[in-house]
Amino acid sequence: MSVSGTKTPRVKIQIHPTLPPVILLAFALGRGREFLLVLLAVTIHELSHVLVGRFFKLSVKRFVLTPLGEIAEIEKMESLTEIPRLAVVLAGPLVNFLLFGICQGYFATANLALCLFNLLPAYPMDGGRFWHIILGRRLGVLRAGRIVTRWTRFFAGLLIAAGLVQAVLFSYNISLFCAGVYLIQNNRREKLRLQWDFYRYFTARRLESIPLKKRTFKCFLFDGETSLLAMLQELRWDLYSVFLIAHQEKIIAAITEGAVIKAAYQPGAGRRAIDLLKND
Numbered sequence: 001m002s003v004s005g006t007k008t009p010r011v012k013i014q015i016h017p018t019l020p021p022v023i024l025l026a027f028a029l030g031r032g033r034e035f036l037l038v039l040l041a042v043t044i045h046e047l048s049h050v051l052v053g054r055f056f057k058l059s060v061k062r063f064v065l066t067p068l069g070e071i072a073e074i075e076k077m078e079s080l081t082e083i084p085r086l087a088v089v090l091a092g093p094l095v096n097f098l099l100f101g102i103c104q105g106y107f108a109t110a111n112l113a114l115c116l117f118n119l120l121p122a123y124p125m126d127g128g129r130f131w132h133i134i135l136g137r138r139l140g141v142l143r144a145g146r147i148v149t150r151w152t153r154f155f156a157g158l159l160i161a162a163g164l165v166q167a168v169l170f171s172y173n174i175s176l177f178c179a180g181v182y183l184i185q186n187n188r189r190e191k192l193r194l195q196w197d198f199y200r201y202f203t204a205r206r207l208e209s210i211p212l213k214k215r216t217f218k219c220f221l222f223d224g225e226t227s228l229l230a231m232l233q234e235l236r237w238d239l240y241s242v243f244l245i246a247h248q249e250k251i252i253a254a255i256t257e258g259a260v261i262k263a264a265y266q267p268g269a270g271r272r273a274i275d276l277l278k279n280d
């Protein structure tokens with residue numbers, strides 16, 4: 001599953017150019033049936049994300065079929081609160097687990113493998129997105145993103161090492177090795193995506209746009225010399241941050257997260273909390 005931001009009303013279904021040759025290759029190697037069963041499990045996985053997303057009124061921009069899996073680009077995930085977002089993220093692995101329970105043979109094994117692989121706490125897997133949401137609420141969205149990025153590097157290294165052992169033991173089977181390399185390659189793109197998602201989520205969020213009943217605040221006490229960057233680190237999902245600025249043991253001002261975001265992305269603005277007060 002992937003999260004995207006641009007608006008397109010119709011779902012675009014794309015087939016990655018490498019998919020047909022890989023299917024042919026699988027059949028040539030006598031593994032065609034297994035490959036198609038894995039593809040079916042992956043399709044059900046992605047459709048589960050889509051259906052739960054639809055339930056919460058999200059739309060799907062693109063559905064891409066690749067030999068390594070499918071990607072459903074679900075729009076405006078960030079407009080949901082924590083619980084619905086977790087439901088969309090966990091829908092895929094959960095349905096795979098249910099299919100593992102009720103099916104038999106290779107299809108059951110494929111579903112279990114898919115469920116476990118997707119629960120790895122690494123990007124772009126659902127496990128990575130799950131922990132980004134959970135940690136983002138407690139440690140701040142930016143910090144959570146950095147932690148999951150580090151975990152991704154760790155698991156990629158582990159997969160590459162396991163892949164080398166697998167290649168030796170199972171006559172050149174390099175599937176784990178390829179998965180590890182893919183995680184490292186994708187991690188760079190994921191870092192950019194995290195920054196973009198962060199910017200989009202917090203610039204769109206206004207205190208006035210949150211229903212009065214749902215306004216939950218988190219207050220931070222900071223010194224006037226605190227950098228805007230340090231304040232950005234504290235922003236959390238579903239909690240509106242307010243920064244109290246202290247000077248000589250007294251609280252001299254309160255700054256909303258909206259003001260911090262605006263100043264942080266404005267060229268030429270000051271870099272400290274105190275600069276925001278001067279601007280006012």
Ligand SMILES: [Zn+2]
Pocket residue numbers: 001045046049092093118125126
């Ligand atoms: Zn998924």
